[in-house]
Amino acid sequence: MAQQSLKVLTLFVCISWCAFAAAAEAAAAGDAAAGATFNVGTYGARADGKTDDSNAFLKAWQAACASSGKVKIQIPGGKYLLGPLTFSGPCPNVTMLTIVHKGTLLASTNLGKFKSDVWLEFYGVKGLRISGGGTFDGQGAAAWDKNSCHKMKNCQALPVSVKFIAMNDTIVKGINSVNPKFFHMAVIDCQRFTATDITLTAPEDSPNTDGCHIEGSTGVQITGAKIGTGDDCISIGHGNTDVLISSVECGPGHGLSIGSLGKYKYEKDVKGLMIRDSKITSTQNGVRIKTWENSPVSTIATNITFQNIIMSNVSNPIIIDQTYCPFANCGSKDPSKVKLSNIHFTNIRGTSATPVAVTLECSKGYPCQNVNLKDVQLKYINGSDATLTCANVSPQFSGTVNPKKCTAPSST
Ligand SMILES: *[C@@H]1O[C@H](CO)[C@@H](O)[C@H](O)[C@H]1NC(C)=O
Ligand SMILES: *[C@@H]1O[C@H](CO)[C@@H](O)[C@H](O)[C@H]1NC(C)=O
Ligand SMILES: *[C@@H]1O[C@H](CO)[C@@H](O)[C@H](O)[C@H]1NC(C)=O
Ligand SMILES: *[C@@H]1O[C@H](CO)[C@@H](O)[C@H](O)[C@H]1NC(C)=O
Ligand SMILES: *[C@@H]1O[C@H](CO)[C@@H](O)[C@H](O)[C@H]1NC(C)=O
Numbered sequence: 001m002a003q004q005s006l007k008v009l010t011l012f013v014c015i016s017w018c019a020f021a022a023a024a025e026a027a028a029a030g031d032a033a034a035g036a037t038f039n040v041g042t043y044g045a046r047a048d049g050k051t052d053d054s055n056a057f058l059k060a061w062q063a064a065c066a067s068s069g070k071v072k073i074q075i076p077g078g079k080y081l082l083g084p085l086t087f088s089g090p091c092p093n094v095t096m097l098t099i100v101h102k103g104t105l106l107a108s109t110n111l112g113k114f115k116s117d118v119w120l121e122f123y124g125v126k127g128l129r130i131s132g133g134g135t136f137d138g139q140g141a142a143a144w145d146k147n148s149c150h151k152m153k154n155c156q157a158l159p160v161s162v163k164f165i166a167m168n169d170t171i172v173k174g175i176n177s178v179n180p181k182f183f184h185m186a187v188i189d190c191q192r193f194t195a196t197d198i199t200l201t202a203p204e205d206s207p208n209t210d211g212c213h214i215e216g217s218t219g220v221q222i223t224g225a226k227i228g229t230g231d232d233c234i235s236i237g238h239g240n241t242d243v244l245i246s247s248v249e250c251g252p253g254h255g256l257s258i259g260s261l262g263k264y265k266y267e268k269d270v271k272g273l274m275i276r277d278s279k280i281t282s283t284q285n286g287v288r289i290k291t292w293e294n295s296p297v298s299t300i301a302t303n304i305t306f307q308n309i310i311m312s313n314v315s316n317p318i319i320i321d322q323t324y325c326p327f328a329n330c331g332s333k334d335p336s337k338v339k340l341s342n343i344h345f346t347n348i349r350g351t352s353a354t355p356v357a358v359t360l361e362c363s364k365g366y367p368c369q370n371v372n373l374k375d376v377q378l379k380y381i382n383g384s385d386a387t388l389t390c391a392n393v394s395p396q397f398s399g400t401v402n403p404k405k406c407t408a409p410s411s412t
């Protein structure tokens with residue numbers, strides 16, 4: 001017994017000492033691989049919510065980026081008035097840059113300060129991580145009145161709260177965003193981007209406050225998110241491949257959306273999207289694919305699966321809309337040239353707030369190919385059967401599907 005304790009003690013001492021020795025050695029070598037830390041407070045951040053702390057954040061970023069190995073930027077608790085700011089790479093000798101964000105970052109309410117359409121931008125960095133439970137507060141309420149983009153085609157876009165552009169291997173974990181002026185987050189031209197346990201919140205009637213917009217990216221995963229906002233909880237735009245959305249609670253908002261696609265000439269194809277294990281509550285749409293009519297070029301969107309989704313009180317639980325035109329005049333009425341194929345709706349259940357639970361309105365120029373509904377069971381919220389409308393598509397059914405009988409859309 002005594003001998004055993006001694007052994008345990010010896011082992012413990014050795015482990016502690018070894019760890020200490022290694023840390024001491026790394027510190028002595030000035031080796032950032034052991035974790036050099038840059039605290040925004042050290043660089044002069046006041047954290048009083050009134051003084052502009054942009055310079056302190058920029059200096060901490062520059063020091064961390066010019067360092068090497070695994071580095072950390074600390075944002076302690078407190079309110080920081082900031083931006084607009086761009087945190088740029090490359091950080092050539094940094095292998096991982098972790099921002100431990102425990103504070104609340106506040107955007108200016110003065111729109112005149114924003115020269116472009118972003119509040120905080122991360123550009124061209126490999127290995128960024130953001131964690132710490134902190135909040136990005138876009139202070140958008142006053143700007144929402146000035147937003148015209150939900151009404152007009154040619155509009156001045158308001159700033160997105162946080163944009164990630166041309167980033168590789170990014171991980172965002174346990175972060176909150178409230179009241180953005182426009183989108184909460186945008187992931188543009190990124191490779192391998194993961195967000196887990198994020199919470200995005202804005203009022204139901206705030207215009208264009210999409211939760212997370214993804215575009216031109218490969219290997220994006222959003223797993224574990226609570227999103228209640230004024231527009232799409234997640235919108236997956238053009239040029240994306242290999243995207244996984246799972247364990248999202250969405251509502252209020254406009255649902256989990258692919259698109260809109262087919263608005264611009266430069267758009268690229270969309271391939272390999274999986275949206276699963278999610279709950280959508282009291283939203284305008286559930287799962288949606290929307291493409292513009294009169295699209296300038298032909299693109300494809302294929303291999304898209306929506307699986308294991310619970311709908312409660314959703315106005316359009318399942319909707320493919322290829323006649324999207326939110327404005328009075330979208331130009332000529334040419335059909336959408338976005339070709340949709342291999343679309344799977346699997347195990348989707350719950351209630352529709354309107355009698356039409358499933359809308360499949362495909363392009364008359366390019367009918368949808370291989371649209372499958374398997375184990376889809378949706379009821380009108382008062383308990384009556386709901387209906388399914390179809391245009392330019394012959395859906396395939398398997399398992400238990402209700403509604404199952406295609407009717408023509410009432411007006412196109
Ligand atoms: C990166 O490390 C190399 C080799 O240690 C060094 O020569 C170079 O100056 C460093 N670059 C930066 C930007 O710190
Ligand atoms: C990200 O990866 C792409 C393709 O591998 C590469 O062209 C680009 O330079 C990388 N960017 C960064 C910031 O590492
Ligand atoms: C379809 O997408 C899934 C991911 O959602 C991927 O695993 C699969 O390889 C893709 N198949 C094709 C033919 O692109
Ligand atoms: C259904 O959703 C609407 C918003 O679309 C909301 O106003 C209403 O309270 C919800 N009803 C229930 C029973 O949740
Ligand atoms: C549900 O509402 C529809 C349309 O308002 C009505 O025709 C139907 O009888 C209602 N069903 C029940 C069970 O109340």
